[in-house]
Amino acid sequence: MNRTEGLVQRKHVAKENNSDGSRENNDVDDKRNDKNFDDGDSKETRLTLMEEVLLLGLKDKEGYTSFWNDCISSGLRGCILIELGLRGRVELERAGMRRKGLLSRKVIVKSDTPTGDVLLDEALKHMKDTDPPETVQSWIEYLSGETWNPMKLKYQLKNVRERLAKNLVEKGVLTTEKQNFLLFDMTTHPLTDNVVKCRLVKKVQEAALRRSIVDVAHADKRSLALLMLAHSADVLENAFAPLSDEDYELATRRVRALLDLDFEAEAMRPDACEIMWAVFAAFTK
Numbered sequence: 001m002n003r004t005e006g007l008v009q010r011k012h013v014a015k016e017n018n019s020d021g022s023r024e025n026n027d028v029d030d031k032r033n034d035k036n037f038d039d040g041d042s043k044e045t046r047l048t049l050m051e052e053v054l055l056l057g058l059k060d061k062e063g064y065t066s067f068w069n070d071c072i073s074s075g076l077r078g079c080i081l082i083e084l085g086l087r088g089r090v091e092l093e094r095a096g097m098r099r100k101g102l103l104s105r106k107v108i109v110k111s112d113t114p115t116g117d118v119l120l121d122e123a124l125k126h127m128k129d130t131d132p133p134e135t136v137q138s139w140i141e142y143l144s145g146e147t148w149n150p151m152k153l154k155y156q157l158k159n160v161r162e163r164l165a166k167n168l169v170e171k172g173v174l175t176t177e178k179q180n181f182l183l184f185d186m187t188t189h190p191l192t193d194n195v196v197k198c199r200l201v202k203k204v205q206e207a208a209l210r211r212s213i214v215d216v217a218h219a220d221k222r223s224l225a226l227l228m229l230a231h232s233a234d235v236l237e238n239a240f241a242p243l244s245d246e247d248y249e250l251a252t253r254r255v256r257a258l259l260d261l262d263f264e265a266e267a268m269r270p271d272a273c274e275i276m277w278a279v280f281a282a283f284t285k
Contacts, residue, residue, distance in 0.1 A: 075233025
């Protein structure tokens with residue numbers, strides 16, 4: 001599959017372009033060091049990668065994700081793997097003398113210290129209890145329940161979207177309602193704190209418009225992961241849609257540049273989060 005297949009396409013909505021007409025003047029100031037970039041979230045509204053991707057996919061008023069989005073389930077499982085990697089709980093086995101590829105290397109539990117997040121800790125326990133270890137691709141399938149092996153169905157994380165939505169309700173970002181859809185009732189979670197959603201959308205936009213995002217050696221890992229995971233979960237368009245046409249084209253071009261990177265080479269950089277690049281490779285193979 002072509003890595004850029006499924007990349008968000010511009011929706012034709014009326015937006016005012018910036019009056020100065022200068023693209024470079026609208027770039028986020030790269031003097032702000034990526035590694036020290038703080039999205040300004042308070043402790044109460046600091047979100048995990050899973051919560052951020054789900055929030056991008058939720059319709060603000062309706063409180064549910066698009067029925068046509070069949071990518072968000074696996075995308076959220078990728079979020080879990082990368083979140084565990086960034087928190088130092090899991091890593092890839094050594095590449096060895098033959099330099100095994102990212103998708104051939106097994107996921108190893110580095111620390112089984114609880115994270116305090118129920119979903120992360122449940123996934124971590126599955127990985128710890130599995131012998132022999134499995135690959136990133138396998139774990140995305142197992143955690144999603146998308147496997148033909150009945151012995152692996154016990155690893156499926158159930159009701160992930162609903163559980164993440166409840167987390168966001170507890171953080172005051174969403175609320176809970178019941179909606180009737182003719183033949184059935186469905187629990188929905190409309191947006192209540194628009195500030196948090198707007199801040200998240202702005203963070204995604206700024207990450208894509210920041211020139212240094214394609215210099216991944218110095219890019220903020222969480223910003224990079226959020227961009228790529230939002231693309232994999234098919235929710236990136238929701239963040240890019242409000243941009244002017246010029247900004248939209250630039251942001252899309254930079255995402256394409258990230259998709260065209262050599263993930264194997266990037267994973268070999270000092271301080272690289274190898275499991276993050278393995279997840280990217282799994283979603284773009």
